[in-house]
Amino acid sequence: MSTAPTPDNSQDWAFETRQIHAGQNPDPVTGSRALPIHQTSSFVFPDADTAAARFALQDMGPIYSRLTNPTTEVVEKRLASLEGGVGALMVSSGQAAATLAVLNLGGAGTHVVASPSLYGGSYNLLKHTLPRLGVETTFVADPDDPQQWRDAVRPTTVAFFGEMIPNPRNDVLDVETVAGIAHEAGVPLIVDNTVATPYLVRPIEWGADIVLHSGTKFLGGHGTAIGGFIVDAGRFDYGADPERFPGFNQPDPTYNGLVYARDLGADGAFGVNLSYVLKARVQLLRDLGTSISPFNAFLIEQGIETxxxxxxxxxxxxxxxxxxxxxxxxxxxxxxxxxxxxxxxxxxxxxxxxxxxxxxxxxxxxxxxxxxxxxxxxxxxxxxxxxxxxxxxxxxxxxxxxxxxxxxxxxxxxxxxxxxxxxxxxxxxxxxxxxxxxxxxxxxxxxxxxxxxHERGDRDPATSPADRPLGxxxxxxxxxxxxxxAAGTGAEGGPAASSTARADVAAEPAA
Structure with a gap:
C-alpha cells in the first residue's frame, strides 16, 4: 500500500502540486481525501500532562479554535509553502492580518515607514487608527525613491510596509530595494501580496520578511468567504536589537517568562525561527480574538486548489x-x-x-x-x-x-x-x-x-493590441x-514619479 507524501516534502513539488496537497494528508481517522471541516470550539486533551504541555507551548496540539484548528492549520501550512515561509497565521480578514502584523512588532511609541500607494483599508489603519494606539506612520512621498525610505527611519521604527501591486493604482513596489534599505535600518519589511498572489510574485524571495494576504480576494477567488493571512519568512532576527523589539526579548509573564526571540527563534525549541508567527498567534490572536471560522478557512482552501x-x-x-x-x-x-x-x-x-x-x-x-x-x-x-x-x-x-x-x-x-x-x-x-x-x-x-x-496620437489603429489572439x-x-x-530598478533604473502619485491622504475604506 502506497503512502502519500508528507507535507515535509512539499517544497520539492511544483507550485501547481503544492496548491492542492501541501499541508494535508488524508484524514487519519476517516480516510477523507477532502479537507474535513472541524467545526468545534475546543479539543479533548488525552491526559493532564498533555493539557499542561499545550498551555505551556511545549506541545503545539490544539486547545481552542480561537488559537488553532486542524482545518485552519492545513490552510496555513499550504499558504506558507506557496509563499516560501516557515509558518503562517490565518485570521478573520485581511484587515485583521495587517493590524496584527504591525502590532506584533511593537505598541505605543513605535513607528512605521510606509508606501502611500496602499489598499485604502491599510492606509486608514496606519494613518488614523494605529496612531490612537501610539503607533505612528511616515508615508514616503515617492515610494520609487530609495532615499526617501532611508530618510524616514527613526530610532523607534519597527517596520517598513508596502503593497506588491497596489490597488487601484497598479504600480509595482521595488521590493528588493526596499527590503535592502529596511534591513540596513535593522527592521523587517511587511509586504501585502493580495493582488499579485504567490503565483505571480513571492516577495520573500526578494527579501520581504512578512507577507500579508486578504484571502477574500484571489486566494478564495469566488467572493464567498472573508479571511486573511500573515506569512513569516523566518529570517529576521528579532533578538539582535532588544531595545527596538522588547516584546521579543523580554519575558512574557503569561507564558511563565517565555522569551520569544530566544525560545522560539532559530536556536529555540523548534529548530527554525518561528518567533514572529508564534508570538502573533499565542499573544495577539489569543487576546484580540480575530479568529477565522473553520468553514471560511475551508472555503478559502477550496479556492487555493485552483x-x-x-x-x-x-x-x-x-x-x-x-x-x-x-x-x-x-x-x-x-x-x-x-x-x-x-x-x-x-x-x-x-x-x-x-x-x-x-x-x-x-x-x-x-x-x-x-x-x-x-x-x-x-x-x-x-x-x-x-x-x-x-x-x-x-x-x-x-x-x-x-x-x-x-x-x-x-x-x-x-x-x-x-x-x-x-x-x-x-x-x-x-x-x-x-x-x-x-x-x-x-x-x-x-x-x-x-x-x-480626443484621439491618442501614439497608436496605430491598424496594429491595435486589441487584435491579439483570443485567449x-x-x-x-x-x-x-x-x-x-531581470532588469534592475530603483532610483537609477526605476520609473519616474507618476503624475498620479499618492500624497499623504486617506484612501478607500473598502476593497
Missing amino acids: LSLRVERHVANAQRVSEWLESRPEVRSVSYAGLPSSPWHERARKYAPRGAGSVLGFVLEGGKEAGIAFVDALSLHSHVANIGDVRSLVIHPASTTHAQLSEDEQLAAGVEPGFVRLSVGTEGIEDILADLEAGFAAVAAAPGTQEST STEPIADAGAEPAA
Missing part, C-alpha cells in the same frame, strides 16, 4: 482588456503595469514575469458623469466593492470608495473624476469586451460626457528567467 489556473486566465483577460482600453479614443490613460506604457512595466517584468495581476483602472474623458454612466451601463460586470473574484467587477471610486475625499485629495490619491476600476474576471474575453463596449456606448449617449474626448497567455517576459537576470 489558484494558478484562475490567475493565468485572470492575467490573460486583464492584458487583453488593458490593451483594448488603451486603444480607445474615449480613454485618456490606463493604469496597468502589464502595458509597455506603464512607468512600472519594466519592474513588472522583473518581479512578475507571468503577468501584472488583473486589477486595473482607466480614466475616461468626460469626467465623473462619464465614469458613472459607464459603470451603470454594464451588466456582466458586477458593481461591488471587492476584487479578486472569478466574476468581473467594476466600481467608480470617485463617487463611492473615495467620495469622502475632496477633489484635490482624490487626485492626490490617484483617483480622477473619470477613473473606473476593474477587477477582470475569468469569463470569455469577448463577453467581457462586449460588456465594456456597452459602457462606452452609454458614455457616448450621455449628455455632457464627451466634451474633452492569448503570452507572458510579459520569459517566465523561466532567473531573477538575477
Whole structure:
C-alpha cells in the first residue's frame, strides 16, 4: 500500500502540486481525501500532562479554535509553502492580518515607514487608527525613491510596509530595494501580496520578511468567504536589537517568562525561527480574538486548489482588456503595469514575469458623469466593492470608495473624476469586451460626457493590441528567467514619479 507524501516534502513539488496537497494528508481517522471541516470550539486533551504541555507551548496540539484548528492549520501550512515561509497565521480578514502584523512588532511609541500607494483599508489603519494606539506612520512621498525610505527611519521604527501591486493604482513596489534599505535600518519589511498572489510574485524571495494576504480576494477567488493571512519568512532576527523589539526579548509573564526571540527563534525549541508567527498567534490572536471560522478557512482552501489556473486566465483577460482600453479614443490613460506604457512595466517584468495581476483602472474623458454612466451601463460586470473574484467587477471610486475625499485629495490619491476600476474576471474575453463596449456606448449617449474626448496620437489603429489572439497567455517576459537576470530598478533604473502619485491622504475604506 502506497503512502502519500508528507507535507515535509512539499517544497520539492511544483507550485501547481503544492496548491492542492501541501499541508494535508488524508484524514487519519476517516480516510477523507477532502479537507474535513472541524467545526468545534475546543479539543479533548488525552491526559493532564498533555493539557499542561499545550498551555505551556511545549506541545503545539490544539486547545481552542480561537488559537488553532486542524482545518485552519492545513490552510496555513499550504499558504506558507506557496509563499516560501516557515509558518503562517490565518485570521478573520485581511484587515485583521495587517493590524496584527504591525502590532506584533511593537505598541505605543513605535513607528512605521510606509508606501502611500496602499489598499485604502491599510492606509486608514496606519494613518488614523494605529496612531490612537501610539503607533505612528511616515508615508514616503515617492515610494520609487530609495532615499526617501532611508530618510524616514527613526530610532523607534519597527517596520517598513508596502503593497506588491497596489490597488487601484497598479504600480509595482521595488521590493528588493526596499527590503535592502529596511534591513540596513535593522527592521523587517511587511509586504501585502493580495493582488499579485504567490503565483505571480513571492516577495520573500526578494527579501520581504512578512507577507500579508486578504484571502477574500484571489486566494478564495469566488467572493464567498472573508479571511486573511500573515506569512513569516523566518529570517529576521528579532533578538539582535532588544531595545527596538522588547516584546521579543523580554519575558512574557503569561507564558511563565517565555522569551520569544530566544525560545522560539532559530536556536529555540523548534529548530527554525518561528518567533514572529508564534508570538502573533499565542499573544495577539489569543487576546484580540480575530479568529477565522473553520468553514471560511475551508472555503478559502477550496479556492487555493485552483489558484494558478484562475490567475493565468485572470492575467490573460486583464492584458487583453488593458490593451483594448488603451486603444480607445474615449480613454485618456490606463493604469496597468502589464502595458509597455506603464512607468512600472519594466519592474513588472522583473518581479512578475507571468503577468501584472488583473486589477486595473482607466480614466475616461468626460469626467465623473462619464465614469458613472459607464459603470451603470454594464451588466456582466458586477458593481461591488471587492476584487479578486472569478466574476468581473467594476466600481467608480470617485463617487463611492473615495467620495469622502475632496477633489484635490482624490487626485492626490490617484483617483480622477473619470477613473473606473476593474477587477477582470475569468469569463470569455469577448463577453467581457462586449460588456465594456456597452459602457462606452452609454458614455457616448450621455449628455455632457464627451466634451474633452480626443484621439491618442501614439497608436496605430491598424496594429491595435486589441487584435491579439483570443485567449492569448503570452507572458510579459520569459517566465523561466532567473531573477538575477531581470532588469534592475530603483532610483537609477526605476520609473519616474507618476503624475498620479499618492500624497499623504486617506484612501478607500473598502476593497
